[in-house]
Structures are given as structure tokens and as C-alpha cells.
Amino acid sequence: MVMEKFLILNLPIDVGTATGPAPLIYGDADTSAAGFLTDALANFPTASVAAGDYVLNITTGQSTTVSVTPVTPVTEVAITNVTDGFFTAGDQYRIMTAGEEMLLVDSTGTFSSLISVGDIVQNGAGQEAAVVTVDSNTQLTLSAAIMSTFPASPDADTYYIYRDSNNDGDRLFNISGIATVAYTDSYVCTVSYIDRKRNGNLNDLAIYHTADSSSLQFHNILNSAIVNAYERQWKDVSIPLVLPQGMRIVGIV
């Protein structure tokens, strides 16, 4: 009897870089004036900011809307949330056209054939939202405003789309004959096999994942899963690798 064991890894069913939505304007807040966003480097009227537009404090993750279409001073915009300290000096912000903030647009996307309602979208900064509607081949509506083409950091335009139930993203990962599992860094774990490739080269696979929230988190989970798989009966051949909320596998190379 040949005993093989596999972990089932949930890989993204689609990966890409969003081409929209683009923010009307983005930058860093200057002060913490209650009810206002001020940025000496901004010109809100020129950026076509209008009442009702979506305002995100990227630093804190809190959102509000523009309460009054800005005219003058051009570096100041009134916001609906008048809580003192909603913005503090140095907070990153972006303002999106009302109604666009929940979109994911990719002009080269093939969403109609690949994506279903309920699929999970993760941006490059690790934020997640569910697919609410598949609007077209190039546009999705999400349950949260996590996508934007700017600013470049934190990364809100790279996207990975997952399906949590059995799906095309599930991939068997052979754990038979592993020589060692190495912690490469907080984003990568490398599995090396005892047997070599046909050309004699080392046979190893690097598993790329979202950042560890604590030291060696993914490495330790993977090690435990491998050991646990071999502690099971021989007929338990494939076992899902269960990851904590927010941690995802990005790819295997």
C-alpha cells in the first residue's frame, strides 16, 4: 500500500490589479478640526469633490461622507462625521465618487465566468469584502469599500478572489516525502522534498501567504497541519489547511 497525504490549500480563483475605482483625490490630513478634512496640498473643488462623496480615513479605517460641496477655502472640505479627532494630522485619506467606493473594476477582468456572489475579495493590504453582485465581466460590487487605485500604499488595487467552499481554487499539496519546512520570511514558507526533480535539482515549493499577524504564525500552522495529517488514519488522505480569519494563501511557486 502506498500511503500518500495531501493538504488542501485554498488558493485564489482570480488575481489581478484593479483599474478602478480611482479616488477623486487622496493625501494626508493636516489638522484635527472637528467636522472638517483639511489638506494644504489639496484643491477639493478642482478634484470635483461634491456633497455625498465617500471619505475614508485610511489610517483608522473609518469612513464618512462629504456634507457640503466644497468651494472655498479650496483646501478644506466639510464631512458628515463631526466627531472631534475623526481626522488627526498625518492621517491618510481618500475621497471616492459617491456610489463608486464599493466597486472593483478591472478592464481586463473575466469576472462573469469566474466569480460568484459570496466570493471573498482581499486587497493587497489584507482587507476583505464579499462579492455582492457580479455587474459585468469587468466590474464587481463588494460589501465593503476596500478597492482603490490610489494611493499606492497601503496596497488597495491588487486583488485576490477566494471561494471558501469546495472550488477551483482548492489545490492538493503533497506532504509525502517532505525533507524540511523552512520559515523564509513573514510572507513565505518553503517546503523541500527528499526526492529530487528529474533533472537532479532540488524539489521545493514556496508557499506565499498574507503577512503573519504574529511571529512564525503560518510556519507553525503548516508544521502542525503536516504532523496532524500523519497522525490520522491512512484513509484520511486529503485534509484542508485551516487558516485563521484574514490569513490567505496567495500562491505556490
Add this chain to the structure above:
Amino acid sequence: MEKYLSIPVTNAGNQLISCNGVISVTSSATGNVTLTYKSGTAIVLATTQVAYSLRSQIQNEISLALATGWTNVSRVVSVVNAVTGVTIS
């Protein structure tokens, strides 16, 4: 049955090292320990040992691990000399 040693590595947590298919465990008296497998793959444990101390321990631990029941998959090793890195080639 798969058997592993779980070896603490400096700044890299505990690393699984396979006990299966090992054909030799070699080292100098004070230097790195090399596990060579049937396929030719080699794992080098970077260390500074005393009179083959870590090599002897690894050999003993492999023997002990392989003598346990099939549900004892991983054997945690408290190494006598720090392993500062693991390379595979």
C-alpha cells in the same frame, strides 16, 4: 510512516527535519551537521558543537523517532548545541 524531528532554529522557530530516507549523518568534530538522504538531497544544520555532540544527538533522536508508533509523527528535540540555520541542497 513519516517521522520528523522538530528542531529549534535561531530566529526561525521549530523546523521539521525528515527522519525518513536518511543514509548518513555526518560532521566534523566541531562543525555543521549534514543529513544526507537516499536521493542525494542534503540538509545542513549550522552549529558549533563539541566532540560530535550534536551529530550524536541527531543520530540518537532519529533512531528513537523511528522506533515510536505511527501516530508519533514529530519528535521535539532540545538540541545540545544551538542550530543557527538550516540549508538544503
